[in-house]
Amino acid sequence: MSHWGMFSAESVAGEVTAVHPYEGDSNPSPMLGNLAGSVRSRSRVTGPAVRRGWLENGPGPSDRRGADEFVSVTWDELTELLARELRRVVDTHGNNAIFGGSYGWASAGRFHHAQSQVHRFLNQLGGYTKSVHSYSLGATGVIMPRVVGTHWKLFARSTSWDVIAKHSDLLVSFGGVPIKNTGVNAGGTSGHPTLGALDAFRARGGKIVSFSPLRDDVEGDCEWIAPVPGTDVAIMLAVAFVLASEGLHDREFLNRFCVGYERFEDYLLGRADGVPKDPRWAQEISGVPAEFVTDLARRMASGRTLVTVTWSLQRIKHGEQAPWMGVTLAAMLGQFGLPGGGFGHGYGSMNEPGLAPVPYPLPTFSQGVNPVSDFIPVAAISDLLLSPGEEFDYDGRRLTYPDIRLVYWAGGNPFHHHQDLPRLRRAFARPDTIVVHDPYWTPMARSADIVVPSTTSLERNDLSCTRNDPLLVAMQQVVPPFANSRDDYDTFADLASALGFGEQFTEGRSSQEWIEHLYDQWRPFVDADGGNTPTFEDFWSDGHYRMRTEDNLVLFGDFREDPEKYPLSTPSGKIEIFSETIESFGYADCAGHPRWYEPDEWLGGPRASQYPLHLIANQPKTRLHSQLDHGDVSQASKIKGREPIRMHPDAAAARGVSAGDVVRVFNDRGACLAGVIVDSDLRSDVVQLSTGAWYDPLDPADPDSLCVHGNPNVLTPDIGTSSLSHGCTGQHVLVQIEKFEGVLPPVKAFDPPVLGSR
Ligand SMILES: Nc1nc2c(c(=O)[nH]1)N[C@H]1C(S)=C(S)[C@@H](COP(=O)(O)OP(=O)(O)OC[C@H]3O[C@@H](n4cnc5c(=O)[nH]c(N)nc54)[C@H](O)[C@@H]3O)O[C@H]1N2
Numbered sequence: 001m002s003h004w005g006m007f008s009a010e011s012v013a014g015e016v017t018a019v020h021p022y023e024g025d026s027n028p029s030p031m032l033g034n035l036a037g038s039v040r041s042r043s044r045v046t047g048p049a050v051r052r053g054w055l056e057n058g059p060g061p062s063d064r065r066g067a068d069e070f071v072s073v074t075w076d077e078l079t080e081l082l083a084r085e086l087r088r089v090v091d092t093h094g095n096n097a098i099f100g101g102s103y104g105w106a107s108a109g110r111f112h113h114a115q116s117q118v119h120r121f122l123n124q125l126g127g128y129t130k131s132v133h134s135y136s137l138g139a140t141g142v143i144m145p146r147v148v149g150t151h152w153k154l155f156a157r158s159t160s161w162d163v164i165a166k167h168s169d170l171l172v173s174f175g176g177v178p179i180k181n182t183g184v185n186a187g188g189t190s191g192h193p194t195l196g197a198l199d200a201f202r203a204r205g206g207k208i209v210s211f212s213p214l215r216d217d218v219e220g221d222c223e224w225i226a227p228v229p230g231t232d233v234a235i236m237l238a239v240a241f242v243l244a245s246e247g248l249h250d251r252e253f254l255n256r257f258c259v260g261y262e263r264f265e266d267y268l269l270g271r272a273d274g275v276p277k278d279p280r281w282a283q284e285i286s287g288v289p290a291e292f293v294t295d296l297a298r299r300m301a302s303g304r305t306l307v308t309v310t311w312s313l314q315r316i317k318h319g320e321q322a323p324w325m326g327v328t329l330a331a332m333l334g335q336f337g338l339p340g341g342g343f344g345h346g347y348g349s350m351n352e353p354g355l356a357p358v359p360y361p362l363p364t365f366s367q368g369v370n371p372v373s374d375f376i377p378v379a380a381i382s383d384l385l386l387s388p389g390e391e392f393d394y395d396g397r398r399l400t401y402p403d404i405r406l407v408y409w410a411g412g413n414p415f416h417h418h419q420d421l422p423r424l425r426r427a428f429a430r431p432d433t434i435v436v437h438d439p440y441w442t443p444m445a446r447s448a449d450i451v452v453p454s455t456t457s458l459e460r461n462d463l464s465c466t467r468n469d470p471l472l473v474a475m476q477q478v479v480p481p482f483a484n485s486r487d488d489y490d491t492f493a494d495l496a497s498a499l500g501f502g503e504q505f506t507e508g509r510s511s512q513e514w515i516e517h518l519y520d521q522w523r524p525f526v527d528a529d530g531g532n533t534p535t536f537e538d539f540w541s542d543g544h545y546r547m548r549t550e551d552n553l554v555l556f557g558d559f560r561e562d563p564e565k566y567p568l569s570t571p572s573g574k575i576e577i578f579s580e581t582i583e584s585f586g587y588a589d590c591a592g593h594p595r596w597y598e599p600d601e602w603l604g605g606p607r608a609s610q611y612p613l614h615l616i617a618n619q620p621k622t623r624l625h626s627q628l629d630h631g632d633v634s635q636a637s638k639i640k641g642r643e644p645i646r647m648h649p650d651a652a653a654a655r656g657v658s659a660g661d662v663v664r665v666f667n668d669r670g671a672c673l674a675g676v677i678v679d680s681d682l683r684s685d686v687v688q689l690s691t692g693a694w695y696d697p698l699d700p701a702d703p704d705s706l707c708v709h710g711n712p713n714v715l716t717p718d719i720g721t722s723s724l725s726h727g728c729t730g731q732h733v734l735v736q737i738e739k740f741e742g743v744l745p746p747v748k749a750f751d752p753p754v755l756g757s758r
């Protein structure tokens, strides 16, 4: 099992040679093609390694991170020096001097999940400064609980694809329903129903309106509208304006199930600020013709309409507003909780939305309790390291950044996920020690002091399942551990033992015993629900167990049926179109109701005169984030070894650029090279460069160096969505592009660093 689907594998001499998708999967992800050849890739970490400068000079700030050579050490030496360093930091600076947020996707599997392992270990060490929420849903995770009382239920208990295919007339999607993204599901998946469901929906006469800078965010038939990126909230407001001014809004629903519509309406109609948010107003901002919006509002009110907002819409400045306004629009239509109507968040962002949930908890490896209370919103990593002792706003609270001395990362790649990499590199020069566990020499591993080689999920047994998939799967080892790599669990068990809590960490179990234990602890939940689980031995030889799922769900169907019995977990128990709580925070960048704020990085703002192209840094089609960028499918997409950038023919011609050329993409934060695809399926002032190319600085010692490979995060702004949630804003950035003339520098991202001996 991988995050991008279930498979069986063939292997020869310790290498995966072929991968076959699970036969029950109607639309397997092409990303499975990255797995063959991945185990013995030249980018694997062959054994424990320590940065020479750290080994020779001891812990301390260093701007050599990322440029220094490494020294091989034995596992015993590694355990000894890492245990000593952890003890030193805890004893002299306290546990909150360890940053162990360790954000990242790592691999599928309930036991060997790297974050669970590192968090359990650090909790037992006495705790660590953690991070909250995700790069995926930084704004949603804070705003949606205040508006509808939850964020995770929006996906895990979303209206099912079957219900949509059967009941919806119109799907108005902001951000499309990109099939490429539904390949992926955190923890894995045994099926990919989205494409089939959209086809069934269209075959019944269902229509899709896709607001998106890219045509292919919907596969097949749809009405494609490409507004100025980042202006969706203005468009939604204009739709709402038409509903309100033509009396098409459902007053009864707004009275019974919502609070604060009147306050919002004062803003909407311009009573509050003298600016009616009408379709002409929105046309000025978004470029979408007023007549289209007026007509769309009427269509939306005349049938069963689902308003969907992809997660990308909240990964920008003021990202709170798009999902909030999506909820408000759906509430005005009065179809919340009706089959096929209402609101959806993340259809086409991940496989999960639209899939039926399992009704019981999943087998879980306990992380224990973190005694340290300090935390950061996850995308504040550079702020944390650069500004110890400084105060910041978060969700109505005033918090302080602790002084971090040691950074511990297992299962994530900040050089993939974080914005403004030149700034991140300066931040990573600050701590005394950086520890990274990874199977590969990623740019993050190269920037560490202590590199711990992990196995991949192909090299170990595990259990996998997710909350919206019927199968519990026996993940059976395909090949032996590569070279001198080890399971993260074994590394932590040894470290815990050197630090005096070995027994507490392992509870006396080997990994295989843990897997069996997790399974046995979980069985009673299933059996109490009428399941009939086999013994572990039978489960393991069958390969999977099929769980019950809750089919044909309608998001908030119970609330609609009986709002007194099933209130939302908001202060009012209702949908909060106006939130007294948020209003009381007094934030200039997030008021008490959804509203339009001008972004920083947009074509309508002053930066566009210097950087006239709007770059969409979306999820890559050919891999999960940075994972297996060296794999066959990802490599096949590269142009002269560089990540592909899509440009409109007009934008290319204006710069004398043709398909297959390499260009320099730049702004005032940084620059990278990319290989050109010319394509008219995007706005002429929009370019698209997905995330995930391994950061590859021309001069590794210079934090401002050109990335020769095409990582868009050398360009993106490192600013939070707002004072409310400080979510990631990496999706959008303004750039300029020029043809790269000189001699093309080689891509070295996949070459391991120099490994010396002492
Ligand atoms: N510009 C821009 N940036 C973005 C986004 C965007 O839209 N635009 N999207 C953001 C989003 S939504 C996300 S979720 C993040 C993703 O960011 P990450 O989750 O950090 O990215 P991954 O490449 O999945 O990193 C996972 C790492 O875990 C390693 N790994 C795999 N298995 C194991 C294991 O068993 N043990 C250990 N120790 N390591 C393992 C992999 O080799 C890889 O290096 O990126 C964010 N960044």
Ligand SMILES: Nc1nc2c(c(=O)[nH]1)N[C@H]1C(S)=C(S)[C@@H](COP(=O)(O)OP(=O)(O)OC[C@H]3O[C@@H](n4cnc5c(=O)[nH]c(N)nc54)[C@H](O)[C@@H]3O)O[C@H]1N2
Binding pocket: 135, 136, 137, 174, 175, 176, 178, 180, 181, 182, 183, 184, 211, 212, 213, 214, 217, 228, 229, 230, 231, 232, 310, 311, 312, 313, 315, 348, 349, 350, 616, 617, 618, 619, 620, 621, 622, 623, 624, 625, 731
């Ligand atoms: N293949 C693949 N699938 C993935 C992932 C991956 O790495 N690879 N990562 C997974 C993860 S961790 C996450 S969180 C999800 C993320 O899910 P999303 O954030 O929804 O995915 P993106 O591909 O970043 O963006 C979806 C589309 O939104 C459109 N868009 C961007 N900005 C705007 C805008 O301002 N307005 C409108 N209307 N549309 C806009 C873009 O054209 C883009 O293709 O994807 C998951 N799926």
Ligand SMILES: [Mo]
Binding pocket: 134, 135, 136, 137
């Ligand atoms: Mo994500």
